[in-house]
Amino acid sequence: MMLFKPVFLWTDMLLWLLLAGVAFYVWRVRLHEHLREPWRRLLRSRSGVASAVVLLAFVAVGVLDSLHFRLPLEKQGNGAETHYSPEVLSVFDLMVGPLRKQVEKTYSAPFASQLYTKETIELPGGKQVRDYPRLKFGGAHLREPAREQAGDVAVTALQGGVYALALCGGLTFMLALWLARRRSISPGAAWTMIRHGRDEIPWRTFLSTVGLLALFVCLATAFSAKYHIFGTDTVGQDVFYLALKSIRTGLMIGTLTTLVMLPFALLLGIMAGYFRGWVDDVIQYTYTTLSSIPGVLLIAAAVLILQVYMDSNQELFDTVAARADIRLLFLCVILGITSWTGLCRLLRGETLKVREMEFIQAATAFGVGHFRIIARHILPNVMHIVLISIVLDFSALVLAEAVLSYVGVGVDPSMQSWGNMINGARLEMAREPMVWWSLLAAFVFMFVLVLSANLFSDRVRDAFDPRVR
Amino acid sequence: MINYIIRRILYAIPILIGVNLLTFALFFVVNTPDNMARIHLGVKHVTPEAIMKWKHERGYDKPLMWNSAAQGAKQASDTIFFEKSVGMFAFDFGRSDEGRDIAHDIKTRMWPSLAIALPVFMVGLAVNITFAMLMAFFRATYIDLSGVVLCVAMMSVSGLFYIIGGQYLVSKLLHLTPISGFDAGSNALKFIILPVVIGVIGGIGSGARWYRTIFLEETSRDYVRTARAKGLSELSVLFGHVLKNAMIPILTGAVVVIPLLFMGSLISESFFGIPGLGSYTIDAINAQDFAVVRAMVFLGSVLYIVGLILTDISYTLVDPRIRLE
Numbered sequence: 001m002m003l004f005k006p007v008f009l010w011t012d013m014l015l016w017l018l019l020a021g022v023a024f025y026v027w028r029v030r031l032h033e034h035l036r037e038p039w040r041r042l043l044r045s046r047s048g049v050a051s052a053v054v055l056l057a058f059v060a061v062g063v064l065d066s067l068h069f070r071l072p073l074e075k076q077g078n079g080a081e082t083h084y085s086p087e088v089l090s091v092f093d094l095m096v097g098p099l100r101k102q103v104e105k106t107y108s109a110p111f112a113s114q115l116y117t118k119e120t121i122e123l124p125g126g127k128q129v130r131d132y133p134r135l136k137f138g139g140a141h142l143r144e145p146a147r148e149q150a151g152d153v154a155v156t157a158l159q160g161g162v163y164a165l166a167l168c169g170g171l172t173f174m175l176a177l178w179l180a181r182r183r184s185i186s187p188g189a190a191w192t193m194i195r196h197g198r199d200e201i202p203w204r205t206f207l208s209t210v211g212l213l214a215l216f217v218c219l220a221t222a223f224s225a226k227y228h229i230f231g232t233d234t235v236g237q238d239v240f241y242l243a244l245k246s247i248r249t250g251l252m253i254g255t256l257t258t259l260v261m262l263p264f265a266l267l268l269g270i271m272a273g274y275f276r277g278w279v280d281d282v283i284q285y286t287y288t289t290l291s292s293i294p295g296v297l298l299i300a301a302a303v304l305i306l307q308v309y310m311d312s313n314q315e316l317f318d319t320v321a322a323r324a325d326i327r328l329l330f331l332c333v334i335l336g337i338t339s340w341t342g343l344c345r346l347l348r349g350e351t352l353k354v355r356e357m358e359f360i361q362a363a364t365a366f367g368v369g370h371f372r373i374i375a376r377h378i379l380p381n382v383m384h385i386v387l388i389s390i391v392l393d394f395s396a397l398v399l400a401e402a403v404l405s406y407v408g409v410g411v412d413p414s415m416q417s418w419g420n421m422i423n424g425a426r427l428e429m430a431r432e433p434m435v436w437w438s439l440l441a442a443f444v445f446m447f448v449l450v451l452s453a454n455l456f457s458d459r460v461r462d463a464f465d466p467r468v469r
Numbered sequence: 470m471i472n473y474i475i476r477r478i479l480y481a482i483p484i485l486i487g488v489n490l491l492t493f494a495l496f497f498v499v500n501t502p503d504n505m506a507r508i509h510l511g512v513k514h515v516t517p518e519a520i521m522k523w524k525h526e527r528g529y530d531k532p533l534m535w536n537s538a539a540q541g542a543k544q545a546s547d548t549i550f551f552e553k554s555v556g557m558f559a560f561d562f563g564r565s566d567e568g569r570d571i572a573h574d575i576k577t578r579m580w581p582s583l584a585i586a587l588p589v590f591m592v593g594l595a596v597n598i599t600f601a602m603l604m605a606f607f608r609a610t611y612i613d614l615s616g617v618v619l620c621v622a623m624m625s626v627s628g629l630f631y632i633i634g635g636q637y638l639v640s641k642l643l644h645l646t647p648i649s650g651f652d653a654g655s656n657a658l659k660f661i662i663l664p665v666v667i668g669v670i671g672g673i674g675s676g677a678r679w680y681r682t683i684f685l686e687e688t689s690r691d692y693v694r695t696a697r698a699k700g701l702s703e704l705s706v707l708f709g710h711v712l713k714n715a716m717i718p719i720l721t722g723a724v725v726v727i728p729l730l731f732m733g734s735l736i737s738e739s740f741f742g743i744p745g746l747g748s749y750t751i752d753a754i755n756a757q758d759f760a761v762v763r764a765m766v767f768l769g770s771v772l773y774i775v776g777l778i779l780t781d782i783s784y785t786l787v788d789p790r791i792r793l794e
Contacts, residue, residue, distance in 0.1 A: 289487035294769035296735060300754050301492065301762050305500040308757075312504050395625070402627045403736060408755050422629055429633070429641075443630055451625035458621070 005084045007068040009325040011252050011332075015066050018259050038384075038463040046205040048459035051452035053209040058449055061244060062251040065092035068321070088321035092248075096241060099224055102137035104236035107428075110437050111227045113139025113149065138228045152226070160222035164215040171214075172207055179203075231437035233424065243441040245416035250449060252328060253335070253401045253411075254394040261336030265343040266386065270374055272344075273351025283348070287341040295338045296407070302334040303409035324412035331404070331411060335397065343389045350382045384464040391460045395453040402446065418442040470785070470792075474778065481774045485558070488770040492763050493554045500759075502529035502549075508757055509566065527566060527760075528552055553763075562764040565753070571764045574749060581651055582733025582745030584661055589668035590730055593676060594723060596669055598712075601680030605688060606707060617681070623674030631671040632740045639663055649742035664741045668734070683718045687711045716787040724783045725776035732769055 029035040042048045070084040093100050107116035114132035121133050134140070142148045172194070179199070180190035194203040220240070223229050230239035272283040290298075310317075310327065317323035354360065355378065363373050404410035405419025406426075413420060425438035506520040506529075524530040529549060532538075536547045546552075553563060562571035604616040640648040646663045687693065688711055696706045733747035742748070746765070753761035784791045 285483065285487065289484050289491065292484055292770045292773045293488055293491075293766055294729065294732070294773065297750065297762070297766045297769050300750070301495055301766055304754060304757060304759070304762065305495055308500050308504045308508050312507060399627050402629055406629060407735060407739075407751055418627075422627075422633075426633065429637070434637075439630075439633060443626075446627055447625055450627075451622060454621050454625055 004069040004071055007070055007088050007319075007321070009066075009068055009088075009322065010329045011256060011325050012066045012068060014256050014259060014329070015063070015252065018255055019063070040200075042459050042463040043201050045459050045462075046202045047455045048463075049202055049206050050209040051455040051459070053206060053213065054448065054452040055456055057213055058247055058251065058452075061092060062248045064095065065090045065245065065248040067091040086319055088319055092244075096224075096244065098137075099238050099241040099244075102228070102238060104135050104137065104228070104232045105133075106232070106234055106236050107435055108135055108138060108228060108232045108236075110229060110231045111139075111149075111153065111223075112231065113142060113145035113227075116435070135228075138232075139226065141226060153223075156222045156226065157219060160219035161215070163222070164211070164218040167214045167218065168207070168211045171210060175203065175207070230441040233421075233438055234428070239421070239438050239441045242416050242421060242438075243418070243445045246418045246421065246442070246445065247449070249328065249411055249415060249417040250398045250401060250446070253332060254397045254453075256329070256332040257335040257339065257397050258390045258393060260333050261340035261343070262386070262390075264336075265340040265347060266379075268340075269344040269347025270351050270378055270382065273348040274355055274370070274374060274378060276352075280348075283344070287344050290338070291341040293338075296404075298338050299334050299404065300407065300409045302337075303331065303404075306330050306334075320414055324415040327412045328415065335400065339393065339397075343386070346385050346389065347382055350385055351378055354378055354381045384466070388457075388461050388464055391453070391457040395450045395457065398446065398450055398453065402442075418446050470782075474782070477778045477781065481778075484774060485767075485770060488767060489554050489557060492766050493550060496759050496763050497533060497549055497553075505529070505566075505757075505759055527564075553760075557764070557767045562767075563760060565760045566758045567756070571761060574761075575746065575764070575768070578744055578746050578749050579731045579733075580745075581657075581743050582738065582747060583731060584657060585664050585668070585737065585741075585743055585745065586730040586733050588661070588665045589672070589734075590723075590726065592665065593669045593672045597673060597676035598680055598719070600673065600677040601684055602707060602712070604677070604681045605684035605711070606703065608685060608688070617678065620674045620678040620681075623670075624678070626674075628671050628736060631667050632737055635663060635667040635670075636740065649740065651741075651743050660741070660743070664737050664743065668737060679722070680715075680719065683715045684711055687715050690714075713787075717784060720783045720787060721780060724780040725773070727779060728772035728775045729769065731772060732765070 029039060043052075068088050068090050070086070070088055073083045073085050105115060108114070109116060113135055115135060117132070118130050119133050120128050121131055122128055134145075139145050139149065139152075142152060176187050176191045176194060179185075179194065180187040183190065183193075183199075185193075193199050194207070197204050220229060224238070224240060228238050228240065230243065233239055233242065268283045268286075272280045306327065310323065317326065360373060360377055363377055368376075401410055401417060402419035402422055405417055406423050410419050411417045421438050421442040425435060425442070428435040428438075502524050503520060506523040507515055510519055510523060521530065531547060531549050531552070533549050539547045556563060560572065562575070565571050565574070600616065604613045607613045607616075636648055639645050640663065646659055649660075651657060651660050684707075688707075692714070693706060693710060696710050697703075701709070731746065732750075733743070733745035735747040735751055737743075738745045738747035739751045750762065750765050752758075753765070
């Protein structure tokens with residue numbers, strides 16, 4: 001019997017493919033000085049380092065959340081074949097176990113120990129009262145929440161703070177040791193260098209960003225064992241857990257869309273610029289036609305069609321997760337089809353310029369074939385455009401997901417995403433007192449991710465765009 | 470110039486045919502009329518007769534491209550393609566799946582859309598350019614830096630939150646304007662003002678930053694150095710020279726969206742309950758009314774192409790060196 005049954009979702013596999021691609025790119029960059037130079041420039045800027053750290057934290061959550069499996073159900077009788085639960089879990093789900101399992105009855109406010117709505121409670125004597133019932137998990141360890149909670153929160157915060165401080169201290173120590181080895185100086189000298197910001201990489205910014213992240217993680221861990229930090233939603237699920245799970249959805253939309261459209265944009269853009277003539281005419285016609293349809297409408301139309309297809313072929317998907325996953329993948333494909341035109345146009349323009357350069361003429365004169373010229377001489381010279389447009393598009397795509405889910409043509413309603421969180425919370429705006437915590441959680445997470453993506457893309461553009469230099 | 474415009478319009482025809490074929494393929498070939506009928510009538514427990522009836526009522530029971538059963542010209546015209554797609558070139562959008570006249574709906578609903586989108590566009594343009602000029606005037610100071618930081622922060626907030634926050638603050642807490650709704654005539658003002666203000670604020674982040682980049686690019690040119698060297702004040706350099714020369718990139722981004730203002734905004738119209746074309750489209754998407762979505766896709770492409778032609782014409786108005794031949 002196996003401990004678990006791995007589940008390979010399409011988007012997971014594509015994400016791993018993407019990571020493999022990134023690893024290959026990193027390996028190439030390490031070998032070539034001219035490729036390393038722009039990244040060095042990026043790491044010398046403070047906002048570049050800080051945003052990279054935050055983005056990496058998001059990516060780590062997203063990657064951990066992309067290792068899926070199904071756990072076996074309790075065995076019934078001897079020798080029977082093992083059945084696996086229909087619920088698809090990820091490594092991340094296991095790591096945040098209590099968050100996933102501590103489900104209340106319905107809405108409850110952040111740090112509350114009572115439900116949001118009144119219910120009839122039966123007292124031990126048999127009498128019934130209408131009151132806010134205690135939560136099953138949030139603040140369940142307190143006997144009199146009204147009196148004890150403030151003290152308990154303070155103690156827990158202090159605990160979290162101490163952990164964070166220890167974590168940061170250890171990290172700084174390790175950084176100093178590593179830097180000392182690398183620059184071959186004494187650890188003490190390395191520490192002074194970090195403290196006074198004398199190294200070319202702004203380590204102080206790095207450490208303070210990591211410190212803030214560590215503080216957040218430690219506080220969240222300490223509190224989420226006892227409370228619901230961002231409250232619970234209509235079916236009692238922890239909103240903090242939903243927001244964390246939404247990270248994967250956001251990252252997938254932001255990265256897979258580019259992965260899907262990149263081959264088209266690269267191939268067609270370079271072909272149009274390189275071969276010119278009728279090839280250019282056909283490709284230009286194609287992207288002008290596609291780009292003249294307003295983006296949202298084309299996406300809406302395509303997703304509608306997809307919905308119809310999936311409704312009429314329901315037997316193709318064995319779990320809810322697989323169904324939601326296919327929809328996410330197709331959403332990425334559709335977004336990719338509507339967004340490749342911009343990059344394609346840029347690549348065509350750049351190829352037109354590059355193909356007139358002397359080294360291309362020399363290659364042609366030597367009788368090098370078209371394919372080799374494109375692969376060896378043109379492609380490396382237009383890659384900076386690709387990189388810049390990938391990071392520029394990322395934040396727009398994350399924001400687009402929320403809007404599309406609101407319109408009803410986004411990800412599957414069963415999939416955790418910030419758009420679905422906002423959409424669900426919107427219906428409760430009119431309630432008194434307002435249910436605001438889902439909105440707050442979605443806002444905070446989206447804002448941090450998009451802000452760091454925006455800052456990072458600015459630095460990438462500064463570092464890679466030859467015109468900016 | 471007239472020749473040029475005629476040529477551009479002729480050039481638009483193959484593109485519109487492409488759009489038309491694409492939407493036709495998407496709505497009738499990938500997704501057959503049978504599927505549509507099943508979605509509308511409920512996926513399970515639907516009889517073939519009910520599907521046939523649904524299709525017949527909407528004219529979806531004809532052959533797709535070629536009717537071999539008919540005679541003469543009818544072979545090409547008595548088909549779904551001819552009746553549902555070719556008619557769009559004459560702006561004959563037919564009836565929605567619910568049976569309403571789409572052209573009539575568009576005519577009545579575009580005015581509320583325009584009432585919101587036009588002020589958002591005009592005020593937004595003015596506000597963004599003003600902020601960008603301020604940042605360019607104080608460039609490389611803390612005012613400029615904090616302006617850029619503010620812009621990046623504002624860009625990073627999803628448009629949904631501007632609307633939700635604005636509705637909560639202005640309508641629910643302060644009771645200054647109604648939360649949503651629309652009215653004809655001068656009564657419309659109190660419904661329009663909040664969506665317009667939110668639309669403008671939501672656009673400042675990316676807009677002001679974009680124009681600032683344009684202005685800074687212009688200020689590094691030689692003519693600016695000359696203007697400064699002859700003793701002009703910084704203000705008159707900015708307004709008299711930089712703004713004038715930055716008109717081309719500004720127009721490139723701005724003019725193309727003017728025709729699309731008729732289509733309204735999907736999100737803000739549905740949040741504020743404005744009976745415009747944006748909420749019309751959203752309703753159609755949610756009700757899976759394919760005929761309406763198809764019509765809106767085609768209309769959107771036509772308006773976009775009109776915008777491109779207008780952009781070219783506007784170039785000649787601000788830059789006498791540009792002649793359209």
